[in-house]
Amino acid sequence: MAAFSRWCAINPPRRQLLRLAAAATTGLLPVGARAESDDPKRMMRPQVGDLLIRAEGDNPGAVIAASDLKPGEAPIIAWAIDPKTKLHRDGSRLNQVLLLRLDPSALGTVTQTHAADGLVAYSAICTHAQCTVTGWLKDRQVLHCPCHESLYDPRHDAKVVGGPAPRPLAALPLKIADGKPEVAKSFIGKVGMTQPTM
Numbered sequence: 001m002a003a004f005s006r007w008c009a010i011n012p013p014r015r016q017l018l019r020l021a022a023a024a025t026t027g028l029l030p031v032g033a034r035a036e037s038d039d040p041k042r043m044m045r046p047q048v049g050d051l052l053i054r055a056e057g058d059n060p061g062a063v064i065a066a067s068d069l070k071p072g073e074a075p076i077i078a079w080a081i082d083p084k085t086k087l088h089r090d091g092s093r094l095n096q097v098l099l100l101r102l103d104p105s106a107l108g109t110v111t112q113t114h115a116a117d118g119l120v121a122y123s124a125i126c127t128h129a130q131c132t133v134t135g136w137l138k139d140r141q142v143l144h145c146p147c148h149e150s151l152y153d154p155r156h157d158a159k160v161v162g163g164p165a166p167r168p169l170a171a172l173p174l175k176i177a178d179g180k181p182e183v184a185k186s187f188i189g190k191v192g193m194t195q196p197t198m
């Protein structure tokens, strides 16, 4: 296991690298993710009032209900959707969101202000080098980036608890409406890595 972790640190997963290369060039999802690519609203970060849909798995595009999430289970990777126009905000991989349910009594004071009934949402983009944070260490209840082993604590505002990430994941405040998590405010904090100033 240790050898595998070292290998991952040196060799980020090929799929992540390909996505990063595409994102670095265009800021868009890899070609073929969705064809209807020109609406600039697809590039917008999640907006107030948006719902969340599954980004992958057996039923991609399905609107996520609060009851879909069980306490302490792995996050769902999601996109935002405008519920009126049905537009998916999947025009940039930087819009990906991690949605999970935690024990409300375990949430830190700040996290409670952007959580809804134990549901919390964060940017899925690592603040180190912008890989997608796909891992979940259930026993520790921390998010894991597979590229260089950064760890984030979602109970405490996704603060960094391991690895090279320089700062927490951006938080996406939620509320529950009609049994569904809904975006209550825009991202708190910067999504992804900090770009050098010119």
Ligand code: FES
Pocket (backbone or CB within 6 Å): 126, 127, 128, 129, 130, 131, 145, 146, 147, 148, 149, 150, 163, 164, 165
């Ligand atoms: S991209 Fe390096 S730890 Fe996530």
